[in-house]
Amino acid sequence: xxHEETGLLTNASHCVLGSDDRSVEEHGVEELVxxxxxxxxxxxxxxxxxxxxxxxxxxxxxxxAANTFKLDSWHTLxxxxxxxxxxxxxxxxxDLMSTAQKWLDKAYQQNSRYKYPMFVWDLLPHAGASQVHxxxxxxxxxxxYQGAVENWRVGADEYNEDFxxxxxxxxxxxxxxxxxxxxxxxxxxxxxxxLPKKDNEVIVLSQRPSEDFFKLQYFVYRAFIxxxxxxxxxxxxxxxxxxxxxxxxxxxxxxxxxxxxxxxxIRSDISSLELFTSQNANTDxxxxxxxxxxxxxxxx
Numbered sequence: 001x002x003h004e005e006t007g008l009l010t011n012a013s014h015c016v017l018g019s020d021d022r023s024v025e026e027h028g029v030e031e032l033v034x035x036x037x038x039x040x041x042x043x044x045x046x047x048x049x050x051x052x053x054x055x056x057x058x059x060x061x062x063x064x065a066a067n068t069f070k071l072d073s074w075h076t077l078x079x080x081x082x083x084x085x086x087x088x089x090x091x092x093x094x095d096l097m098s099t100a101q102k103w104l105d106k107a108y109q110q111n112s113r114y115k116y117p118m119f120v121w122d123l124l125p126h127a128g129a130s131q132v133h134x135x136x137x138x139x140x141x142x143x144x145y146q147g148a149v150e151n152w153r154v155g156a157d158e159y160n161e162d163f164x165x166x167x168x169x170x171x172x173x174x175x176x177x178x179x180x181x182x183x184x185x186x187x188x189x190x191x192x193x194x195l196p197k198k199d200n201e202v203i204v205l206s207q208r209p210s211e212d213f214f215k216l217q218y219f220v221y222r223a224f225i226x227x228x229x230x231x232x233x234x235x236x237x238x239x240x241x242x243x244x245x246x247x248x249x250x251x252x253x254x255x256x257x258x259x260x261x262x263x264x265x266i267r268s269d270i271s272s273l274e275l276f277t278s279q280n281a282n283t284d285x286x287x288x289x290x291x292x293x294x295x296x297x298x299x300x
Contacts, residue, residue: 028263032132037083042133057103061095064103074107074114074140085134090218097214107140108242116141119237127232127260149238153251169252181285183293186212190292192285198258199283209253217255223295230259
């Protein structure tokens, strides 16, 4: 399966935001960075963060820190060593994801009953991030996935029971492909959802967490930040069960990402409408997929 765009990430080692073309939004981020960095616990992680029972996973660009208020037995933070929430390259992002996978493997080796991996990431305070320093929450659960991930898995299982010769996720991709709302990159595909959970939702799927899968995630995030100027976003990841022999819990690797409004916006982008009635998004998926296609061409 060939890439829609070929070539290496030639600009992967360069900074992603220039100093002369920053928007008002980006200047607001610079103020946040300068204000929060001196007192940031994550910048002094060796002194001010805890380790998991098997120790800390650390690499050139990223590290883990055990979460103080755990949602389950295995709940950690995976963080970039860089405090700036926007200026990270593909090399740094891939390193972050590699550290996350190493943490999953170590936790699974400690107790193989915990085998269902998930991650969530909010970038910048307006998106719900408690700290400006970029950090991803990682979970490994026993018995089932959590919340919306488990609901989607169960829904896919029920679909497959009704249509035993078909696969829900394959059909989901096919529908978006037929509408011109999907773009393929190697063994991964990005979809601008026709039923978004919130504004500009993009879903990246692959059978496994491959290099193409992580590259396509990066292209989506850079499209949000650099091209669409949507600096605040939230995303949720789910990966297949770490027990490859297990018959239950089969899902592809996927990431769902939405934009969350302006950095300095006082008004919230989530209201009682979304919380208690129905999903509400006011964006055009055809414009979203155009940005993703352009991001792949620009950054491949």
